[in-house]
């Protein structure tokens with residue numbers, strides 16, 4: 001599927017959406033293990049048409065984020081809007097305690113945008129934490145259309161935005 005096939009809902013063209021994104025790419029990057037990138041896309045496609053979410057496990061340093069594993073966590077948001085998701089806190093806590101002492105940690109949160117571009121919404125920005133990486137998987141008609149990773153810019157407390165982060169395996 002080419003990028004032009006991704007439907008762009010009207011709200012994605014609104015001022016609120018356009019202001020969440022800083023166009024420049026970050027100098028850091030997000031490196032996925034081959035298996036973790038594949039699994040993240042499989043989880044997103046299998047969850048379609050629902051919006052799914054999950055956690056990225058790995059390590060973060062000055063160069064960026066290295067993802068070794070992904071885990072699906074229940075989306076407890078009853079709404080199926082493409083711009084809302086809420087991680088089940090007990091799922092988060094279980095994984096967090098399991099990782100203690102392992103040298104690995106939770107480094108980010110991924111979610112899917114069913115039939116919407118892989119661009120963060122104003123809600124995604126509001127809920128984002130500094131230091132975490134936020135991949136968004138666009139799933140159109142059940143097929144993964146694109147994946148983009150986002151991080152908060154440093155000046156988030158001054159009305160910061162999401163910046164696109166290059167990603168590769």
Ligand SMILES: [Zn+2]
Pocket residue numbers: 082083084111112113119120121124136
């Ligand atoms: Zn979103």
